[in-house]
Amino acid sequence: MQEESNRFERNKVWELVQRPMHQNVIGTKWVFRNKMNEEGYVVRNKARLVAKGYCQEEGIDFDETFAPVARLEAIRMFLAYASEFEMSMMGELNFFLGLQIKQCQEGIYISQSKYTKELLKKFGIEEGRTVSTPMATNVKIDKDEKGKSVNESKYRGMIGSLLYLTASRPDILHAVCLCARFQSNPKEYHMSTIKRIFRYLKGTIQYGLYYPKNENFSLKGYSDSDYAGNIDDRKSTSGSCQFLGDCPVSWFSKKQNCVSLSTAKAKYISAAFCCTQLLWMKQTLADYKCSFESVPILCDNISAINIAQNPVHHNRTKHIEIRHHFLRDCVSKRKIEISFVPSQDQLADIFTKPLSSETFASIRARLGIIHIE
Numbered sequence: 458m459q460e461e462s463n464r465f466e467r468n469k470v471w472e473l474v475q476r477p478m479h480q481n482v483i484g485t486k487w488v489f490r491n492k493m494n495e496e497g498y499v500v501r502n503k504a505r506l507v508a509k510g511y512c513q514e515e516g517i518d519f520d521e522t523f524a525p526v527a528r529l530e531a532i533r534m535f536l537a538y539a540s541e542f543e544m545s546m547m548g549e550l551n552f553f554l555g556l557q558i559k560q561c562q563e564g565i566y567i568s569q570s571k572y573t574k575e576l577l578k579k580f581g582i583e584e585g586r587t588v589s590t591p592m593a594t595n596v597k598i599d600k601d602e603k604g605k606s607v608n609e610s611k612y613r614g615m616i617g618s619l620l621y622l623t624a625s626r627p628d629i630l631h632a633v634c635l636c637a638r639f640q641s642n643p644k645e646y647h648m649s650t651i652k653r654i655f656r657y658l659k660g661t662i663q664y665g666l667y668y669p670k671n672e673n674f675s676l677k678g679y680s681d682s683d684y685a686g687n688i689d690d691r692k693s694t695s696g697s698c699q700f701l702g703d704c705p706v707s708w709f710s711k712k713q714n715c716v717s718l719s720t721a722k723a724k725y726i727s728a729a730f731c732c733t734q735l736l737w738m739k740q741t742l743a744d745y746k747c748s749f750e751s752v753p754i755l756c757d758n759i760s761a762i763n764i765a766q767n768p769v770h771h772n773r774t775k776h777i778e779i780r781h782h783f784l785r786d787c788v789s790k791r792k793i794e795i796s797f798v799p800s801q802d803q804l805a806d807i808f809t810k811p812l813s814s815e816t817f818a819s820i821r822a823r824l825g826i827i828h829i830e
Contacts, residue, residue, distance in 0.1 A: 485509065492552065494571070500551065527554075529624050530707040530734075531741060536565055537668045537704035538745055556625060557665070559829065566829045568665025569625045573658055576618050580611075580655065587660030588653055589814040591632040596650065596811055598635055599688040604644030612643040615651055622658075625665050627708040628821045629654055631696065631808045634710045665829045666705065673702040676742065677753045678735050679798070681805035682713070682727035684720045693717050695727035696808025698824065699734055701742075705824050707734055710808040721760035727805075728756050728765065729784040732793050739792075751791050755798035765795045 485508050492501040513519055532554065550558050559566040577583050619633045636651045678699040685691040692715070698708040711730070717723035735752045742749070756762055765788050787793040806812065807820045 494551070529554075530738070532556075533567070533666075533704075533706040534701055534738065534741065534745075536567060537701045537706050538674065538742075538747075540564075540670045555621070562670070564667060564669040566665055566667055567625050568663070568829050569622055570662050570665065570829070572622060573662050576622070577655060577659055577662075579618075580615060582652065582655040582659065585656060585659070588656045589660075590812065590817045591629045591654045591657040592635070592650070592811040593653070594811045594813055597688055598639070598647065598650060600639065600642070601644040601646045604646050607643050607645055607648045609640070609643060612648060612651070613640050615655075616640060619651070619654060626658075626826070627698065627705065627824060628661075628664075628807065628817070628826050629657070630708060631694075631710045631810070634712075635694075638712065661828075663829050664826055667825045667827050667829070668704040671702060674742075674747055675702055676700070676735065676738060676747075676749050677755065678731045679755050679803060679805040680724070680728040680731040681757060681803050681809050682720075682723040683809045684717065684723050686810065687712060691716055693723035693726075694809050695723075695730050696805045697727060697731040697734065698805050698808065699731070699738060701738075703825070707738065708808060709734070719760075721758055721764065724756060724758040724761040725764050725784070728754055728761060728795060729782075732784045732787055735793065736787070751794040754793055754795045755803070756795055757798050757800045757803045759797060762795050762797060 485506055488505045488507050490503045490505075491499045492503055494500050536558070550560065552558065555569065555572055557566075557568045557571060559568075616633065616637045619629065620637070623630045623633060632650075632654050636647060636654070639647045676699070678697060680695075680697045682693050682695045684693055686694050693713045694710060695713055696710045698705050700706065709730070713723065713726055715726075717726065731754050735754065739749050739752060765784050767785075784793070784795075788795055800806070804820055804823055807817065807824070812820070
């Protein structure tokens with residue numbers, strides 16, 4: 458017991474204070490849970506004393522409230538930056554917010570294989586053949602207004618479950634986000650598309666992120682977009698991923714708010730989204746004593762790079778929203794450095810369009826998504 462107390466004091470995770478005599482916390486209950494590993498074996502027994510907030514009165518049962526919120530990008534940056542962790546009374550880190558963490562001498566593995574198995578069982582997709590990619594290259598999804606409607610509740614449940622899985626599986630992000638656009642009135646065609654994602658997961662259950670152990674903590678981002686890929690409104694899709702050293706820690710795939718009149722405009726707007734994320738990461742990593750002068754953004758379009766680097770106002774870019782032109786300001790202030798990358802080395806391509814199985818597998822491996830034993 459004394460050893461556990463010393464751990465608490467060393468890690469500064471608690472401070473023992475006497476409860477005020479005038480306060481009497483009401484509406485509490487003990488909650489007991491068993492924490493299981495991916496094989497279903499109990500690895501830890503947990504007990505919590507939970508206060509029922511709706512039964513309490515401010516000033517009597519509590520003085521202030523605080524809800525801690527952690528972004529998944531911040532968690533992945535922490536995992537990519539640390540080779541080992543010191544926990545208090547909990548042993549080695551194995552599970553964290555649904556993520557399975559496996560530590561070894563070479564690095565850290567992050568996966569959600571247990572969660573993936575549960576999803577396949579929940580939605581009845583344990584049987585059947587597997588596929589090599591989450592989406593076929595010839596797929597063009599639209600509203601399909603003449604198609605037969607399906608259960609909205611089930612469809613939304615499948616989308617929500619898959620969105621949480623993208624915390625460790627960026628390879629399915631574009632397909633999931635594309636299907637998520639049709640939650641208001643899904644059709645059979647949309648349901649078959651999302652079931653293909655599950656069939657892909659069935660064959661890649663043990664895949665996850667690998668963060669190798671190294672001293673390279675450079676920061677960089679890849680930015681890409683398709684052009685007028687949405688059939689219904691002809692808006693483009695932005696895709697981006699950010700790396701801390703060799704570790705991908707952030708990624709997104711999002712339909713743009715406005716219609717771009719050229720490929721250069723679409724890629725310029727996508728680079729602006731990437732810029733905002735890199736600036737946030739740059740500020741967050743300052744807490745780790747990591748400083749970066751000029752962070753590179755790798756883009757595969759020369760025209761978009763010229764728009765960002767040229768301080769002279771272009772008449773043809775007046776229609777681009779002002780909030781996207783801050784990229785040009787960041788480049789001029791040397792906070793961001795935008796440079797060219799060949800299309801075959803553009804890792805953000807996987808977040809903007811369906812790819813062939815060979816290209817998809819190549820980018821997936823370069824993103825650090827590997828089979829975890």
